[in-house]
Amino acid sequence: MTDEHIIEAIGKTRIVVRDGRVVEVGKPLIRSCPLAEKFSCSVHEMTEEAIRENIEERMRAFGMCNPARQVTDTSDFVLFGASELISSALRNGLVRSAVIVCDGVGTVVVTAPDQVQGIGGRVSGIVETSPIPQVIGRIEGLGGRVLDPATARIDMPAGAAFAYDLSLSPAAVTVATADDAETVRSAHPDALIIAVHTTGVSAEEARRLAAVADLVTACASAAIREEAGPRALLQAGTAVPVFAMTPLGKRVVLTKLQETDRQVLVSGKALPAPGGREPEPLI
Template sequence: MVKDKHVIEALGKVNVVIENGQITEVGPSTEMKYCPMFHAMHNVEELNEEFIRKNITFRIEDFGMCTPQRIIEMDDAITVGVSEILKTNLEEGNIDCVVGACDGAGTVIMTQPRVVQGVGARVSGLISTTPIPEVIEKLEQKDSIVLNPQTAELNQLEGLKIALKKGYKNIAITVIPSTMIEELRNYPVDDDVNIYIFVAHTTAVEPDIAEMLFENADIVTACASKYVRGYADEHELYYYGEKVPIFCASDEGRRLLDTRLKKINKPLSTNNHPRNKEDSPRKLL
């Protein structure tokens, strides 16, 4: 029997291990101690181990993260995040499916907007996971395809291959920073196929990785990354948000972001630089 174990990256590049619905390990804290988003939403002054445990415990209890009780459908969690952008563009017909990742299932190909939102919202970067049959069953009942139900494998490239075999033409992929992003961008596809790459959880990426992200992705979240923010400012990329910006790495990324902004009657993306950096995460890594 596979041991129930899930590793997520949370709140400033800290790895948290969850086993059988309980936090069993919280990695050492980093120099990133303040997040303006958590300060605004929860009045949190410091991202210490106590708060991290409290926050992850809330996610486990609230929507069943990393447990059989996992809720996989959800309405918008915040105004503009990766899952909200994807949900809106699915609704508008700009994308056909999303290759994402879900705790308890691994890589998943999703076509229903509320499932994309439910799987992606309020969840930190998924480093590894193990199968939870109840979660996999819920996803399959909503027409999602789980890449490997036996292992809950995380492999977005293999997920892309399945999406292509199913005949999808406009495929969005969510992924954390890795060299696989270059493979995703360079994977051979027909001329009528579009691949949109969304990169999240960029805190602490190295300068060469940050540059690679912008060369290959369509949307890159700032998180607490010094080099992602620096590259975006230097090249005056279009973005939305001041505290934790979402950067457009391509014209297509901007189109998808602006589709969400139009939907909720927000100002469209701008390339006014320098941004207001007074209320950024501290310290940037």
């Protein structure tokens, strides 16, 4: 089997890593992102060279897409990132497991907050991946359960069903499509559904995600801001906001705020609330 991993990152740029090397960097869909400028290997100008350097730095720093992949971490990279919010929900008993995606592993069910952060904290959208036995073994050795070790397939509804079959419910489940969100919600009404990787979604897709997800990350999506923002109960952040669409989603964000020692501003106003720089352009 070919060792190949397809990622969409940094402006939803298509990146292919094959046999430990970045072999393809596509064209980014946006020009700039304030979050990308804060990466440890920052991307101020979205050129092929800068994006390649960022991915290669991740591969060196924590082993992304290679057998040395680190799978635990306790550091927050952003306050309201999906992995940070899920980790907090696990620590505080709001969910019992997390169904997420790891490069070299595919869909995985984990119960430890440091595994959620180690797997998801520094990785963007994984489109396809192939199995890396060393990483699979590392996750399983820490108690994680891999949906399909033979193929490392990515299937979030199947991952959610796997978690519930293991009696690890309720589960937090990340989804990137409305189809997956609706399937998970129908099968598991108590799941915490987090919509991620939303840059470029259509207005219809945004409406469907806002209707069933508990938390929706806005990324560089104009449609998510327009569809989810006015319906949200709470907005976390302004440059790249996260919208809490349900009481459970709101509770997850407020629980995360209780944990942080950062200064925060809480203000009642109509949503979505702009402020500061946003990704450019919103698409």
